[in-house]
Amino acid sequence: MTNLTLWGAGTSRTIRAHWAMHELGLAYRCEPIQxxxxxxxxxxxxxxxxxxxxPALVDGDFVITESAAILAYLSTTYGTETNALVPTDTRQRARYDEWASFILMELDATSMYVVRRHHGLPEIYGSAPVAVDTAFAYFQRQVGRVAATLDDGRDWLMGDRFTGVDMLMTTCLTWATRLDQPLPDTLARLRDRATARPAYQAASAANDPAYWA
Ligand SMILES: N[C@@H](CCC(=O)N[C@@H](CS)C(=O)NCC(=O)O)C(=O)O
Structure with a gap:
């Protein structure tokens, strides 16, 4: 029995927490603030x-923020051997953290969020076309390098098993796709495999604030 309340809906960051709930089969309440x-x-x-x-997650008397930290907390607290999203083996966990840091820093913060701020929200953050062009170019260079990792035929970033870093990656890839960014084939296929998962579909619905009305 869980006592989970997730705060937040409607963004590429909030969907990560909703998605983790659904991958792990957890019941939760939501305060869909935007x-x-x-x-x-x-x-x-x-x-x-x-x-x-x-997003922020309240689990009884424990509060945790940051989408990637919420995902990892839910998995390590409630995941089972079959549905865990974060590896427990030390080196596998180190590899997971490496991917997570790369995705959050290089693809989310340095690329897509720069575009979001200076292209999507110029009235708040100011228009900066050069920064936007550079961020797109940087994103393309980085995803090109990720695609090279997938050239060995693996389905997911960590190998055969779907994990939380595939979720973090997918939310950046769908974000880029909405902005008409092309993706290397292997990454487009990873995105398509991930977004076809029933848990992703359920999370997409739950990430719409209207779902909780
Ligand atoms: N690194 C954070 C980013 C969180 C973040 O920037 N959230 C935005 C929405 S995507 C937000 O809460 N903005 C505050 C506001 O606009 O009121 C995470 O991944 O959770």
Whole structure:
């Protein structure tokens, strides 16, 4: 029996936490607050996450923020041998952390979020076409290198088994696809395999704030 409440819906970061819930078969409640709605600044949410960012997970008396940390927490706390999303073997876990850091820093923060800020939200962050072009070019260079890793025929980043880093990667790839970025074939296939999973489909529905109305 769990006592899980997930705060946040509607973004490429919040879907990671919804997706983990569904991969792990967990029942949860959701407070579907949204970015730039003012809801992250309200006292009731600031009390949960003083940094005023979504998603955040409340599990009884424990609060954890940051989408990748929520995913890992849910897996290590509630995952089973068959559905765990994070490896337990030390070196496998190190490899997992390596992929997660790369995806979050190089693809999310340095590439897609720069585009989001300076192309998608110029009224808040300012228009910066050169930064946007550079971020797209950087994204292309990085995904080209990732594609080379997949050339050995593996289905997922860690090998044969689907893990949380495939989820982090997929949310960056779908984000890029929405912005008309081409992807190398192997990565497009990884994205398609991941988004065809029933848990992803369920999470997409649950990541829509209207789902919880
Ligand atoms: N690194 C964080 C990023 C969280 C983040 O930037 N969330 C945005 C929405 S995607 C947010 O909460 N913005 C606050 C607001 O716009 O009110 C994570 O992966 O969870």
């Amino acid at each position: 970015s730039r709605s003012g809801e992250t600044q309200e006292p009731r949410y600031t009390a949960i996450n003083p940094r005023q960012k979504i």
